[in-house]
Amino acid sequence: MAxxxxxxxxxxxxxxxxxxxxxxxLIDEIRRQFPVKRLTLLCQPASxxxxxxxxxxxEIIVDDKKKADRGFAGxxxxxxxxxxxxxxxxxxxxxxxRSGLMLYWAKIPCRVGFRQSKSWFLFHKRVDxxxxxxxxxxxxxxxxxxxxxxxxxxxxxxxxxxxKTQEAVNRKLSGLGVMEKDLVIGxxxxxxxxxxxxxxxxxxxxxxxxxxxxxxxxxxxxxxxDALVVEQVQSRSGGAAINLVNQIGLGELPxxxxxxxxxITNDSGPMxxxxxxxxxTVAIFCATTPELGFFPYTEDAIVVGKSLPxxxxxxxxxxxxxxxxxxxxxxxxxxxxxxxAEKLLRDVERTHCRPKAFQPEFLTV
Numbered sequence: 001m002a003x004x005x006x007x008x009x010x011x012x013x014x015x016x017x018x019x020x021x022x023x024x025x026l027i028d029e030i031r032r033q034f035p036v037k038r039l040t041l042l043c044q045p046a047s048x049x050x051x052x053x054x055x056x057x058x059e060i061i062v063d064d065k066k067k068a069d070r071g072f073a074g075x076x077x078x079x080x081x082x083x084x085x086x087x088x089x090x091x092x093x094x095x096x097x098r099s100g101l102m103l104y105w106a107k108i109p110c111r112v113g114f115r116q117s118k119s120w121f122l123f124h125k126r127v128d129x130x131x132x133x134x135x136x137x138x139x140x141x142x143x144x145x146x147x148x149x150x151x152x153x154x155x156x157x158x159x160x161x162x163x164k165t166q167e168a169v170n171r172k173l174s175g176l177g178v179m180e181k182d183l184v185i186g187x188x189x190x191x192x193x194x195x196x197x198x199x200x201x202x203x204x205x206x207x208x209x210x211x212x213x214x215x216x217x218x219x220x221x222x223x224x225x226d227a228l229v230v231e232q233v234q235s236r237s238g239g240a241a242i243n244l245v246n247q248i249g250l251g252e253l254p255x256x257x258x259x260x261x262x263x264i265t266n267d268s269g270p271m272x273x274x275x276x277x278x279x280x281t282v283a284i285f286c287a288t289t290p291e292l293g294f295f296p297y298t299e300d301a302i303v304v305g306k307s308l309p310x311x312x313x314x315x316x317x318x319x320x321x322x323x324x325x326x327x328x329x330x331x332x333x334x335x336x337x338x339x340x341a342e343k344l345l346r347d348v349e350r351t352h353c354r355p356k357a358f359q360p361e362f363l364t365v
Contacts, residue, residue, distance in 0.1 A: 003146070004110035005088040006034040012042040012092035012099055014063045016192065017269035018294070019135070020047040021157065021276055023093060024054075026139040029153045030091070031056050033143065040087070049250040050273070053162055065098065079105035093139045095119075095129075112145050134358065135293045155358065157297055159276035161255045169248065169255035173219075176242050178259070183216040185341070186257055186274070187241060188265035189233050190226030193317035195287035196267050198332055200229065204236035205334040206264070210341070211240045219244055219260065221253070221270055262345055264337065267317075271296055280344040282337060283360070286328045287317040290362060300347075301360035302340040306331045336365050 009030060013023045020043050030036060040059040041051065048060045061082070063069050069078050079102045089110040090103045100119020103111045111122065114129040125145035129138050133150075140153045170180070178184060189203045207218055218241035222230040227245045234243050248256045253270065254277050257263060263274040264282045274281045275296045283296050285305035289312045295303055305311070306328050313322050321328075340363055 006030075007037045008086060008088045009034075009036050009039045010042060010082065010085075010087040010090040010103075010108065011039065012090060012103065013047075013094050014042060014044050014065060014096075014099060015094055016044075017046045017050060018272045019094075020044075020051070021159065021269065021272040022135045022294070022297070023139050024056075024157055024159060024276065025136050025153070025155050026091070026093065026142060027056055028158065029140060029143060029148075032154065033148060034146075040085070042082075046250060046269075050253065051159075052251055053165070055160055063102075075102055076105065078102055082106035082108070091142050092117075093129075093142055112142055114142075131293065133293060134295070134297055136297050136358075138293065155297075157272065157276040159254050159273060161258060161277070165252060166255045166258065169252050169259070172247060172252075173256070173259060176244075176247065178217045178219070178242065183214065184219060184260045185210060185214075185216050186219045186221055186260035186263040186265075186279075187233075188221040188263065188268060188270045190222040190229050191266045191268045191317070192225075193287070194319055195313065195321060195326070195329070196285075196317040197229065197329070198266055198284045198286055198337075199329050200232045200236060202329075202332060202334050202337070203233045206337050207233070207237040207240050209334060209338050211237075213338075213342075216261075217242065219256070221245075221248070221256070221265075223250065262341055264341060267294065275301065280347075281360075282340045282344060284332060284337060286332070287314065287321070288312045290360075295362075296360050297358045299357040299359060300344065302344060302363050303360050304332060304337055304340055304363045304365065307364045332365065336363070 013020045038058045041057050042061045045062050048062050083106045087108045090108040091112045092099050095117040097118040100122040104122040112125040113123040115126040116129045127144050137150050140150045191197045220230050220241045220243045222245045230245050257274050258277045263279045265271045267285050267288050271283050275298045281296050281301040283303045
């Protein structure tokens with residue numbers, strides 16, 4: 001197949017929010033390596049809200065596959081809409097049959113994806129997905145179809161925030177009593193998957209311990225779907241943190257995280273946003289493990305997890321522990337997470353002087 005025209009590029013990633021954040025280096029590298037005139041991202045609704053003003057993306061199209069675009073009729077309608085835009089090349093790290101069918105029915109003349117995809121036979125160019133690599137590197141490996149090596153790509157995750165958005169978030173935080181001079185620590189106790197959430201009791205105890213040791217403001221992050229979990233953490237911590245649910249929109253999340261000196265989170269989308277904003281991160285891994293390739297892609301992070309033979313119990317975690325004991329959640333202690341947080345805070349100046357690397361510290365307890 002001849003080299004494609006890069007005039008009108010489509011990148012498809014309709015998985016979870018964090019997966020789309022991990023595809024940003026791929027988007028940046030496409031811009032850097034090829035004569036792209038227009039680049040469009042096809043993603044799920046939450047990702048559009050997060051990335052709506054990203055300077056490297058000319059247009060965002062939503063595939064609301066669970067609601068408005070669901071089912072076979074929604075798939076065909078979306079494919080027709082894509083066909084009308086006359087894309088010249090489409091690249092997707094998403095491995096679903098739906099994604100491949102959509103690009104095929106859109107009649108995009110150059111379609112590129114993974115050989116391990118369920119729709120591999122619908123791609124013009126196929127590459128191997130190496131399960132041993134981090135997902136950022138797996139996404140970048142799509143470009144090996146055009147002769148590039150992952151090692152030659154710029155793999156840092158970058159998520160710019162506009163001055164206007166940052167100023168708006170600063171005003172909101174000021175109204176909540178968080179001043180520019182304050183030491184701010186962010187805590188994110190939610191996750192789509194219950195088995196990826198550390199315990200409410202653990203987060204609450206951690207917040208109490210932080211307040212006892214440090215003069216700081218603690219911000220509790222979460223979307224509307226996390227409201228109950230965040231409220232319970234806030235209540236059990238004695239109201240020691242500020243609840244940002246329904247105070248900060250998803251489009252403002254990167255700006256709010258940017259105010260933090262440290263971000264403490266489950267394995268979740270906001271974890272990757274914190275990494276993209278260069279915020280030191282303590283990541284608590286319960287049911288999942290770093291070996292799946294979704295750990296924080298930075299040296300300024302510590303991953304805390306319990307060493308258990310049953311981990312991971314699934315690629316994304318699950319709704320409940322299949323063994324019924326949830327040891328991966330219950331056996332992580334607040335003092336262990338606090339030690340990791342204090343270490344990162346001490347190391348901030350030193351780590352910022354080190355050569356850039358993408359491997360966090362793994363603390364297995």
